[in-house]
Amino acid sequence: MKNVTIKDIAREAGVSVATVSRVVNNNDTVALDLRQRVLHAIEKNGYYPNLVARGLKKDSTQTIAILIADSSSSEYFSHIIKSIENVICMDNYTLFVCNSLNEKDTELNYLNLLAEKQVDGIIVNVSGFNNEFIAKLSNNIPMVLLHRRISLPNFKGDFIDADFGGSCYELTMNLIENGHRKIGLISGPLFLSSAYDRYVNFKRAMKSIDVEVSSEYKYFYEGPFTTESGYAACERFLTMEDPPTALLIMHCDTTIGALRYFRSHQIRVPEDISFASPCNISLSDLLYVQPNYAMPDTWALGKRAGEMIMDRIKCNNEMINREVCYIPTVIYGNSVKNIHL
Amino acid sequence: MKNVTIKDIAREAGVSVATVSRVVNNNDTVALDLRQRVLHAIEKNGYYPNLVARGLKKDSTQTIAILIADSSSSEYFSHIIKSIENVICMDNYTLFVCNSLNEKDTELNYLNLLAEKQVDGIIVNVSGFNNEFIAKLSNNIPMVLLHRRISLPNFKGDFIDADFGGSCYELTMNLIENGHRKIGLISGPLFLSSAYDRYVNFKRAMKSIDVEVSSEYKYFYEGPFTTESGYAACERFLTMEDPPTALLIMHCDTTIGALRYFRSHQIRVPEDISFASPCNISLSDLLYVQPNYAMPDTWALGKRAGEMIMDRIKCNNEMINREVCYIPTVIYGNSVKNIHL
DNA sequence: TGATTTCGAGAAAACGTATTCTTAAACTTA
DNA sequence: TAAGTTTAAGAATACGTTTTCTCGAAATCA
Numbered sequence: 001m002k003n004v005t006i007k008d009i010a011r012e013a014g015v016s017v018a019t020v021s022r023v024v025n026n027n028d029t030v031a032l033d034l035r036q037r038v039l040h041a042i043e044k045n046g047y048y049p050n051l052v053a054r055g056l057k058k059d060s061t062q063t064i065a066i067l068i069a070d071s072s073s074s075e076y077f078s079h080i081i082k083s084i085e086n087v088i089c090m091d092n093y094t095l096f097v098c099n100s101l102n103e104k105d106t107e108l109n110y111l112n113l114l115a116e117k118q119v120d121g122i123i124v125n126v127s128g129f130n131n132e133f134i135a136k137l138s139n140n141i142p143m144v145l146l147h148r149r150i151s152l153p154n155f156k157g158d159f160i161d162a163d164f165g166g167s168c169y170e171l172t173m174n175l176i177e178n179g180h181r182k183i184g185l186i187s188g189p190l191f192l193s194s195a196y197d198r199y200v201n202f203k204r205a206m207k208s209i210d211v212e213v214s215s216e217y218k219y220f221y222e223g224p225f226t227t228e229s230g231y232a233a234c235e236r237f238l239t240m241e242d243p244p245t246a247l248l249i250m251h252c253d254t255t256i257g258a259l260r261y262f263r264s265h266q267i268r269v270p271e272d273i274s275f276a277s278p279c280n281i282s283l284s285d286l287l288y289v290q291p292n293y294a295m296p297d298t299w300a301l302g303k304r305a306g307e308m309i310m311d312r313i314k315c316n317n318e319m320i321n322r323e324v325c326y327i328p329t330v331i332y333g334n335s336v337k338n339i340h341l
Numbered sequence: 342m343k344n345v346t347i348k349d350i351a352r353e354a355g356v357s358v359a360t361v362s363r364v365v366n367n368n369d370t371v372a373l374d375l376r377q378r379v380l381h382a383i384e385k386n387g388y389y390p391n392l393v394a395r396g397l398k399k400d401s402t403q404t405i406a407i408l409i410a411d412s413s414s415s416e417y418f419s420h421i422i423k424s425i426e427n428v429i430c431m432d433n434y435t436l437f438v439c440n441s442l443n444e445k446d447t448e449l450n451y452l453n454l455l456a457e458k459q460v461d462g463i464i465v466n467v468s469g470f471n472n473e474f475i476a477k478l479s480n481n482i483p484m485v486l487l488h489r490r491i492s493l494p495n496f497k498g499d500f501i502d503a504d505f506g507g508s509c510y511e512l513t514m515n516l517i518e519n520g521h522r523k524i525g526l527i528s529g530p531l532f533l534s535s536a537y538d539r540y541v542n543f544k545r546a547m548k549s550i551d552v553e554v555s556s557e558y559k560y561f562y563e564g565p566f567t568t569e570s571g572y573a574a575c576e577r578f579l580t581m582e583d584p585p586t587a588l589l590i591m592h593c594d595t596t597i598g599a600l601r602y603f604r605s606h607q608i609r610v611p612e613d614i615s616f617a618s619p620c621n622i623s624l625s626d627l628l629y630v631q632p633n634y635a636m637p638d639t640w641a642l643g644k645r646a647g648e649m650i651m652d653r654i655k656c657n658n659e660m661i662n663r664e665v666c667y668i669p670t671v672i673y674g675n676s677v678k679n680i681h682l
Numbered sequence: 683t684g685a686t687t688t689c690g691a692g693a694a695a696a697c698g699t700a701t702t703c704t705t706a707a708a709c710t711t712a
Numbered sequence: 713t714a715a716g717t718t719t720a721a722g723a724a725t726a727c728g729t730t731t732t733c734t735c736g737a738a739a740t741c742a
Contacts, residue, residue, distance in 0.1 A: 015721080018700080021699065022700095052396050065435075071419060071423050072416065075413065081413065082413035086440070099423060286600050288627060359694095362730060363691085369690090394697090394727070395729055396729090399730070
């Protein structure tokens, strides 16, 4: 069953292919009777345009991609994805969702594939392993970086972030104000700008009580952004001779791992351990503990990311690099104990 | 900055365009020295194929789409999406994620757009409003229905489901065994096969204690699959003069709404109200209540959905309709009180 | 060696569309 | 009315591929 093409319509309506095209795109004037005949033939034969062919001709696929580590790990990215989709669908754009799994090769394969598929733009939460390649690619394909920066001079594109670093500072200061001194940090890989930024802010807060934080710091744990890593970190910290009284947990996935550790080991929050995390967890209002956490407006953030990539596409990538940062709201739950009392 | 094309490579290597194509696809024999020259030119100029052009020629875009109500409402679909992506990316397929919002027009627009974009297949959780259109479309585009069936003779495609109906029966019987008689049903729209199926199973279970369930049933609530609807249902039930002692809540979103109602009104679970839901909620192990719920293997289900659509694509949609059903595991938490005690 | 087959690679057509180019007709103006 | 101008629509080209067709050369066989 062959699809009906513009040629079939032209034949049926007794006009040229060009005329049909003009009617379909109605961007050019065509006589009323011809237009009627064409529209009738379209209706009758159920014709619809082939956007692949149009894409080839017009050099635009009306497609953008989001490339992230794991679209299902938390509600955070689900919301951003939905929000981006909601923006771009206005212009009949559709969204490829691609998972890099934080793996060098997977990310690289996807970047190549997306380039080959001629996507009009890419929103990417970089793994950090292909930054040179991405910087180069950004000169050909409009790009928006999500949360993780690329500090290379030849990168061309926008950067959209939420100030989780600032939230880290605020949450850590709150731990300190509640009397905590032995505060563990469950960090992500420091070569990621997002993790490093939070690390720096934690360090800055700890400096206020004259604690020097470095990778030598007794209560420092560096691991990937996974639930397993959060679990393992807690295992290490809470079996120490002199365990920390509070934890700052950098990421929602590591926080989930930590909570699982606490619950399975009957460690009460906040009686036995306090914690805070600069990330929102899905359904945090219904968890058995209400964490102290920070939450950016993911809907607004995703919307902005979508708008930024669309801007950049519309002006053919000829635009200075922009940076946007959303300030998360810090929410205080009951996961921190005041140990002065 | 024009992209380098197969022609540029041909000129550079001093061969014909056809030869370059043959090397790129290496599906045809070409002399070693020519191949070397071509490969060298490709390397030197950073050539990569234009998959839009290839798609036009080969009539295949290596793209499939998933069209669901809301990709961010629960972790359920996030996991399925990720799992599908994981399967199809093996063949260099990419996935469009599209949200119909359960709206007739939005769904219809997307279906048309996806057809125009020549996607190779569509996995769809239908809204129920465009079933005739979808059935017709299914004869041109390979389709897999997710959870919601289309009972039209001209539908062509597969159906993949999880037996939440069976779980409803089991969970309701459990409520009954725990002494409950006044059991409220928070239902979804009955014109959806998924909701209707659960309704029928609830009814069947209630029949065992001689309670007739119909839309006239005192403790019946029908509303959309949203948190707001779940909240409203609880409001209605729990302000009745003779409120139900237990609830069967059909959907994860309505369950979340219900939990929010309970918590904000200091209604204790299970002391004041018991409930069960044939759906898994994200992080249910970390909620303040452990619900009685059912959970299919979403990873396996998504994987199978991906495989089914790929099968269908590979055999050019010439295949009988298949039906697959996954049996959820029922998990008993502490959301049900035994009122015999 | 001559006839036949195999093979490798270039030429050309095709995929479905948008758009430039061209031309004939309609309209304006003096 | 003649010359110039606008306009509408068809013809033709192009987008970047794949693949069929064609043909000359090499290889096989009698």
